[in-house]
Amino acid sequence: MADNKGIMIIAEALNSSLASISKELLGAARKLAADLGDEVSALVIGSGIAGVAAEAITFGADKVFIVDDPLLKDYRTDAWVATAEKVAKQVNPRIILAGQTTIGRDLASRLAFRLNTAVTMDCIDLTVDATSKQLMLTKPVYGGNARAIFTSDLYPQMATVRAKAMSPIAPDSARKGEVVTVAAGLDAAAIRTNVLQKVIAEVEGIKLEDASVVVSGGRGIGGPEGFKQLEELAKILKGAMGASRPPCDSGWVPETIQVGLTGKIVSPDVYIAVAISGSSQHIAGCGGSKNIIAINRDPEANIFKEARFGVVGDWKKIVPAFTAKVKELLGR
Amino acid sequence: MNMIVCVKQVPDPEAPPASFKIDPATNKVVPPPGVPPVISPFDEQAVEAALRIKDAKGGKISILSLGIGLLRDVVKKPLSMGADELILLEDPAFIEGDSWSTAYALAMAIKKIGQFDIIFCGRQASDTDAGQVGSAIAEILGIPQVTVARKVEVLDGKARVEKVTADGYEVVEVNLPALITVSNELGEPRYATIKGIMSAKRKEPIVWKPADIGVEPGKIGATGRRSKMLKLFQPVREGKVEIITGENEEDAAANLARKLVEVKLL
Ligand SMILES: Cc1cc2nc3c(=O)[nH]c(=O)nc-3n(C[C@H](O)[C@H](O)[C@H](O)COP(=O)(O)OP(=O)(O)OC[C@H]3O[C@@H](n4cnc5c(N)ncnc54)[C@H](O)[C@@H]3O)c2cc1C
Ligand SMILES: Nc1ncnc2c1ncn2[C@@H]1O[C@H](COP(=O)(O)O)[C@@H](O)[C@H]1O
Numbered sequence: 001m002a003d004n005k006g007i008m009i010i011a012e013a014l015n016s017s018l019a020s021i022s023k024e025l026l027g028a029a030r031k032l033a034a035d036l037g038d039e040v041s042a043l044v045i046g047s048g049i050a051g052v053a054a055e056a057i058t059f060g061a062d063k064v065f066i067v068d069d070p071l072l073k074d075y076r077t078d079a080w081v082a083t084a085e086k087v088a089k090q091v092n093p094r095i096i097l098a099g100q101t102t103i104g105r106d107l108a109s110r111l112a113f114r115l116n117t118a119v120t121m122d123c124i125d126l127t128v129d130a131t132s133k134q135l136m137l138t139k140p141v142y143g144g145n146a147r148a149i150f151t152s153d154l155y156p157q158m159a160t161v162r163a164k165a166m167s168p169i170a171p172d173s174a175r176k177g178e179v180v181t182v183a184a185g186l187d188a189a190a191i192r193t194n195v196l197q198k199v200i201a202e203v204e205g206i207k208l209e210d211a212s213v214v215v216s217g218g219r220g221i222g223g224p225e226g227f228k229q230l231e232e233l234a235k236i237l238k239g240a241m242g243a244s245r246p247p248c249d250s251g252w253v254p255e256t257i258q259v260g261l262t263g264k265i266v267s268p269d270v271y272i273a274v275a276i277s278g279s280s281q282h283i284a285g286c287g288g289s290k291n292i293i294a295i296n297r298d299p300e301a302n303i304f305k306e307a308r309f310g311v312v313g314d315w316k317k318i319v320p321a322f323t324a325k326v327k328e329l330l331g332r
Numbered sequence: 333m334n335m336i337v338c339v340k341q342v343p344d345p346e347a348p349p350a351s352f353k354i355d356p357a358t359n360k361v362v363p364p365p366g367v368p369p370v371i372s373p374f375d376e377q378a379v380e381a382a383l384r385i386k387d388a389k390g391g392k393i394s395i396l397s398l399g400i401g402l403l404r405d406v407v408k409k410p411l412s413m414g415a416d417e418l419i420l421l422e423d424p425a426f427i428e429g430d431s432w433s434t435a436y437a438l439a440m441a442i443k444k445i446g447q448f449d450i451i452f453c454g455r456q457a458s459d460t461d462a463g464q465v466g467s468a469i470a471e472i473l474g475i476p477q478v479t480v481a482r483k484v485e486v487l488d489g490k491a492r493v494e495k496v497t498a499d500g501y502e503v504v505e506v507n508l509p510a511l512i513t514v515s516n517e518l519g520e521p522r523y524a525t526i527k528g529i530m531s532a533k534r535k536e537p538i539v540w541k542p543a544d545i546g547v548e549p550g551k552i553g554a555t556g557r558r559s560k561m562l563k564l565f566q567p568v569r570e571g572k573v574e575i576i577t578g579e580n581e582e583d584a585a586a587n588l589a590r591k592l593v594e595v596k597l598l
């Protein structure tokens with residue numbers, strides 16, 4: 001362990017810019033670096049992604065390792081794990097952080113076992129123990145009903161971090177950093193998966209994860225028609241529509257708008273939960289909202305324990321009247 | 333097709349949040365009285381994924397579960413849905429592991445089963461919410477993995493997997509043998525049939541102890557852990573809701589709109 005130095009984040013690029021989760025990871029890494037007197041590096045893997053390096057430095061990286069190779073164009077476990085393993089062994093970081101994303105959860109879990117260490121997934125808090133200097137990792141378990149704190153004696157210490165759990169630092173384009181290019185040196189024959197097709201569900205309007213107002217519906221909406229009303233309300237509020245899992249499972253709305261533990265993590269200023277009971281797994285995705293507004297006919301529904309304001313009653317009566325009044329008051 | 337599905341018995345994750353309790357002295361969950369455990373929901377979907385392949389191509393499905401106090405009614409459910417055999421790693425030495433020591437024991441049992449084309453796991457167990465055991469099994473066995481599947485088919489000796497992504501899905505082709513983890517987007521697991529329930533009743537699970545699968549004792553269960561859990565606790569909720577009322581529901585709705593504008597939330 002004496003040789004392990006620095007905090008490395010595994011960055012992700014999204015349409016040739018640094019993904020927001022990666023900015024959050026850099027923010028978390030800078031905090032840990034301050035506690036440990038250490039350096040922050042970012043590992044960027046992909047094809048045609050070198051442009052992301054400068055952005056990573058702006059958001060807090062002291063050093064960026066770039067592995068740019070046509071074989072790394074799509075995320076493929078074998079290729080990315082081998083690449084991350086190579087760089088990790090070369091750099092020997094003390095901490096490796098990845099995002100709890102499609103890529104991060106697949107990559108980090110396998111990489112940890114490849115590196116003979118442990119990883120804690122989906123963390124919402126990372127601190128350094130004052131005496132041991134080990135990471136103390138807090139993660140929700142039991143669907144969000146509980147939290148657990150984990151540590152490990154093994155290095156590198158690894159974690160994936162939940163979206164929106166950490167804050168990025170203010171970007172500073174004057175920051176200086178070093179960019180190191182690493183050759184992938186991959187054997188194409190050792191990559192055992194192929195991405196044949198990518199299917200993207202088009203959602204018009206504001207992205208759910210970025211919206212400052214989210215209107216979400218649950219099983220109690222009863223079918224796709226009701227969601228049209230929620231969509232209209234979301235539009236008037238210049239927000240986005242979300243859903244709990246049952247409407248997604250039933251095909252009333254696209255799977256991609258599921259909010260929760262295994263769906264999107266949102267933290268809008270206002271989250272309007274309509275006919276959603278407030279299961280721990282749903283709250284896992286919206287509990288970070290600044291204000292939850294609950295509309296539910298069951299006064300005992302758990303969602304009222306999470307909400308700041310609530311109305312008890314039938315959404316079929318409440319939503320149209322609420323929408324009309326909002327239009328009137330806001331002049332929209 | 334020879335398929336193995338790893339299923340875990342867990343406390344019912346859809347029990348009301350208010351019934352969830354932790355014993356701070358032991359850092360353990362106190363099972364709510366009268367709520368029986370279940371198979372972790374994504375693991376049931378993993379069973380369903382295997383059954384769909386068996387329907388299309390034929391084959392054998394072995395169910396593998398590690399734990400103690402495994403209720404036969406619970407762990408036999410995959411048999412009543414149509415799986416062929418049930419293997420239990422049921423011994424105190426196996427339990428209280430982390431993802432690594434659990435995966436090591438499961439992988440050793442899989443080696444003993446021998447023949448397999450696909451190993452299925454759930455995308456994450458509903459108690460740990462980790463999603464690591466599948467990757468660890470794949471790493472130990474040296475086979476490829478595809479995680480968070482919404483559809484799995486076998487074509488020309490390879491599996492074709494629809495993998496859930498943040499904004500849709502991608503179609504991934506993977507060489508076999510492979511490990512695939514399954515998500516709820518796959519669709520509802522089938523119900524047990526009467527015939528299935530009858531045949532599951534007659535089938536006795538095969539129980540393997542550590543010595544049966546040739547594990548190194550220091551690598552399983554609590555002794556094999558690489559990560560330690562220091563504390564398990566319930567987050568405190570500080571919020572207090574203000575219920576907006578009115579003469580009727582429409583009036584309450586209008587009052588809510590007024591209130592939200594007044595406090596500058598809208
Ligand atoms: C491992 C795991 C992961 C999961 N991940 C997620 C996840 O990511 N996201 C997620 O959302 N869920 C997730 N779930 C499912 C979760 O446990 C709940 O089942 C789900 O969130 C319930 O959705 P709901 O609140 O819409 O439905 P219900 O719990 O059925 O609640 C419906 C509510 O609607 C109200 N209602 C009905 N009719 C009306 C009406 N006319 N007017 C007003 N109110 C009405 C009822 O009072 C009730 O409170 C997960 C579960 C597991 C086990
Ligand atoms: N004790 C167990 N017995 C059988 N399968 C398990 C066990 N623990 C985990 N698994 C499998 O691994 C998956 C992921 O578990 P986890 O990494 O704990 O989230 C589960 O969905 C199961 O398919």
